[in-house]
Amino acid sequence: MTQLPTSIPTHDIPQLPRPEAEDHHHHHHHHHHHHGDHSHSHGVIDPEIASSARGIWAVKWSLVGLVITAILQAVVFWLSGSVALLADLIHNVGDAMTAVPLGVAFLVSRRKPTARFSYGFARLEDLAGVMIVVIVLLSAVITAYESVERFYHPQPLHHLGALAIAAIVGFIGNELVALFRIRVGREINSAALIADGYHAMADGLVSLAVLVSAVGVALGYSWADPVIGLVITAVLLKIVWESGQTIFSRLLDGVEPEVLESLNHAINHVPELEPDAIDLRSRYAIANLRPRWLGHRLHVEMDIMLPPTLSLQQTQGITNTVEEQLKAHLPYLGLIVVRAVPDTQTRESGIGNRESGIGNRESGIGNRESGIGNRESE
Structure with a gap:
């Protein structure tokens, strides 16, 4: 946690x-x-407005970094057909999607309290955190399905060199975004932004796993690709469990x-x-x-x-x-x-x-x- x-x-x-x-x-x-x-x-x-504005700034620029990373990986996946790279690509797209509810939550939370909502709208940030956890869970389910499918219907991988380069690019891009989100999240005490940062950090490790997959296939171990996909699934489920505990604890006023x-x-x-x-x-x-x-x-x-x-x-x-x-x-x-x-x-x-x-x-x-x-x- x-x-x-x-x-x-x-x-x-x-x-x-x-x-x-x-x-x-x-x-x-x-x-x-x-x-x-x-x-x-x-x-x-107002410190509330200032911190929310910083959260929006972090979400915006981390989204730009993830989109660039995802585009590069999509091109390499089209050339190689690696299910491990597909898993990494899915996670990056999902990570980019989480920026939408999180950005909306930061934006709306800047509004002043009203007679009906006397405590303001800051709780939307926690609800955005729930959406992030759900998106990570869906990514894990899709990755598990694709990995099991590849066990029964193996396909040869191509352009292993490009696949390795894409894995390295994915790792660097995700780790930079992760460190950025976690640092800003801790500055403003946003559990949702911190959870999103750890999601990006896990995606960076996933990219390294793709690199291992490419090396394994190059050495003749065709099963390395789907196995790495299942390892990625386990990592994502761990993130769901830990981030979910933090988010739901706050929803229950913990x-x-x-x-x-x-x-x-x-x-x-x-x-x-x-x-x-x-x-x-x-x-x-x-x-x-x-x-x-x-x-x-x-x-x-x-x-x-x-x-x-x-x-x-x-x-x-x-x-x-x-x-x-x-x-x-x-x-x-x-x-x-x-x-x-x-x-x-x-x-x-x-x-x-x-x-x-x-x-x-x-x-x-x-x-x-x-x-x-x-x-x-x-």
């Missing part, structure tokens, strides 16, 4: 201005912070363990407040930590339990500090919702675990950018 880095260089995420706090004390029940409302910013590039660890690390290292303020470092706790991926942005919701005697200004300072720590450690964050909850009420309900940061209480979600708010229910 592909693993995503916990710290990725990207554009600075613009900071929301802190609202003026009141000086009087109060009993706070729920306090919301929403990160990501930049509709009135000037001179600042988050990588290293990302959860980074979240808890950031939360548990909130710096001390001002010297004259009350020391709260040992008195706050985090519960109901709910991160989830929407495309290549991580959205986070959490409850922070605080003493009910704190003022609004103190509460605001603590929640702002938590936000800043999260954004400093995890620059790929999208929406952040921090709710302040009275510590006494939380303890009575049996919730509050600073060590794991995990809770089970259902809570509502607010979205300042779309103007939609759901009243929270216990």
Whole structure:
């Protein structure tokens, strides 16, 4: 399974201005912070749009590279008739086809959230990842069929020298595209783009297998061509399994363990407040930590339990500090919702675990950018 880095260089995420706090004390029940409302910013590039644009750029140029590679291989297949090269060609065409849904997903995900789709359209990126996995699976099925067919109806191969050259071209072209897609995918945290990159990398290995097939046939082993085709099938099925786990995990709101660890690390290292303020470092706790991926942005919701005697200004300072720590450690964050909850009420309900940061209480979600708010229910 592909693993995503916990710290990725990207554009600075613009900071929301802190609202003026009141000086009087109060009993706070729920306090919301929403990160990501930049509709009135000037001179600042929305990181969501910037990362999606980079994804479109990566898809576009990798598509150009794959098309050139596929055209060269198609010419050699017409001359040689190699089923191994046909398998490689099918994979390259399929890899190029995956650029269409992925590019559309990146393009549509740049649209702002609406009243109906309050979280935006980033989930399309994960759906594009599903299409990529399906295309790889279909490539494996076609390759297996052609390989078995060639066992029963063997055909002589021609132009073995050209076949070897086509295999080398395929390997270089696919590996360059793979490294390009994986690098950009990791920069923007796109599981779909990373999966597509590993697909291209496997196609590069397939091209090397075609080269082995050509050498085997040249040495008199006619069965080498269909056998290599079956080996390619096995490699593709392995990619389907590993990439499918990552994609479907995100569709089910699964988050990588290293990302959860980074979240808890950031939360548990909130710096001390001002010297004259009350020391709260040992008195706050985090519960109901709910991160989830929407495309290549991580959205986070959490409850922070605080003493009910704190003022609004103190509460605001603590929640702002938590936000800043999260954004400093995890620059790929999208929406952040921090709710302040009275510590006494939380303890009575049996919730509050600073060590794991995990809770089970259902809570509502607010979205300042779309103007939609759901009243929270216990």
